[in-house]
Amino acid sequence: MILYMFCFLLFSIGLYGVMRKRNVIKIITGIIICEYAANLFFILIGYRMGGRAPILSHETVMENMVDPLPQAVVLTTIVIGLATTIVLVALAVRLYEKYGTFDITKIEELKG
Template identity: 55%
Template sequence: MSLYILCMILFCIGIYGVLRKRNLVKIIIGLAIMGYSINLFLVLLGYRFHGRAAIEAETQDILSMVDPLPQAMALTSIVISLGILALVISIAIRIYEKYGTFDITKIKRLKG
């Protein structure tokens, strides 16, 4: 149970980074932490104590297996967040070329 709570604390740290930081790169790091915490939570959900990989073997009886589905989901989610991070970092680099700063308080041409 405490592991799950630690996951949620990690998620909250990610949200804190997105909400409170002024630097574009730190905001992106916050996003990444949010993604990692969800993946970690997902894998922990499928974990069983003394469980083994869900592969059948002829010679041994399998007493407890970990749930393989969350692992597949976590892989998919990692790929998705990789795509988003690559996109958002490239946008941040282009913003730095145009505005000459990573500070979001100075990047405010759109308003109204």
């Protein structure tokens, strides 16, 4: 239980970074932390105490294996997270070219 709570704590730390930080790069870092927390939570759900890798061959008996589905799922979310990060970092680079700063308070022109 305490491990799951730590996942949510990590998620909150990432969320804090997104909400409160002014630097574009730090906001992206916050999103990455959130992603790690969500992935970690998902993988922990599939874990069995003392379980072993879910690899099926002719000799193995199917007992005490960890759940393989979250592992497959988390692999996909990691790839999605990579794509998200690439898009956001590319936008940050272009933002820097236009504004000459990473400070979000100086970039903020759309209002009202």
